[in-house]
Amino acid sequence: MREETRNAVQACLDALNTTHTAEEHDRASIPPYPFPHAVVAHRAVVLAEIERLRHDGRTDRTSMSGLTTWAEPWTSLADRLPNAHLRHFFDQALPLLFIAGDMPPAEFETALGRAPSDFIRNNLRGHLVHALLTREDDVAGAERVSDTLEPISGQDTRFIGHRLIADWHARQGDTTGFFARWPRLAAGRERHHMGELKVILVESAAREHGWQAALAATDDKRLGPAYRRRAFSPLAEDGEVEQLTTLFSSPEGTGLLNELDELTVLTYALHAKAQRTGTAAHEPFTRILHRIIAIEPSPKQTMRLRDGMMWHLWPAYPDADTLTLARKAVRTPHIKRELKTLHPDIARPDEDTGSTSVRGR
Structure with missing residues (x-):
């Protein structure tokens, strides 16, 4: 990782921990959405590094966090950053710097601990989990980070990290790995997202191992007959x-x-x-x-x-x-x-x- 990336990460963390007046927050929430003077320089440092990474960084990578099944390309995330308002600019910039700047996962984990809110820290941990899986094949590391997700409003959120791991197994058609972590997935919560993971699992199993193997997986009561037709999706596509x-x-x-x-x-x-x-x-x-x-x-x-x-x-x-x-x-x-x-x-x-x-x- 180059020093410019490290400096931009530091600028994000400093800005996130800067206190603003109520008046500054109000001004930043209406057009033209001005940033408070105290963080204008930080924003400039971050944008300059994002622009450098467009040419010199690992912009071929994707990332995802939270209850989603869509890993978004780095370039799409970066294109939206200049239009982000004060409330989201710096916490959205951090994963971009981590992904394309080849920041070591351990260093990013230490850095995200300085973010000022549990919601931001958890979101950044989700990006870290995704990177550990897709860049390092480090399932054990991803499990450890998932277990550090903090409760939000008294609700356990560790299952979100473990669903990111389940998504990784599902995309490989790995039914054994997917079901092995079932107890950690809180399958009764956010059922729509759970359904999307099941679709990915069956369709990927069909692509990797054939429709017979995918159809056999649906005999497991955790999937069931509602997903049988997904075993034929690759042939249909x-x-x-x-x-x-x-x-x-x-x-x-x-x-x-x-x-x-x-x-x-x-x-x-x-x-x-x-x-x-x-x-x-x-x-x-x-x-x-x-x-x-x-x-x-x-x-x-x-x-x-x-x-x-x-x-x-x-x-x-x-x-x-x-x-x-x-x-x-x-x-x-x-x-x-x-x-x-x-x-x-x-x-x-x-x-x-x-x-x-x-x-x-």
């Missing part, structure tokens, strides 16, 4: 329509998924294939569309899923007749309004000549 239709109609594949889940997978595959190839064919599209239309549109949740599939098929409609058929079957008003024209950039079989043409109407 690759537009493998023929492989999926062959599988689902084979003795091996029949009954692996219920009708709604199977059609959801096939819908995504048709969409992806049309987008990838720039073409749309009548079969197996028409057979799949008729199966979707045949779904009983009740209760309302099923109707939404059914109509959503017909909307998601849009790039793959092979002709105006099938589009009209779907539009008549749709119950959801805004989807019915949207299914009026064919995708203008998709080539479709010409019924008269057998050639392909791009037609929209």
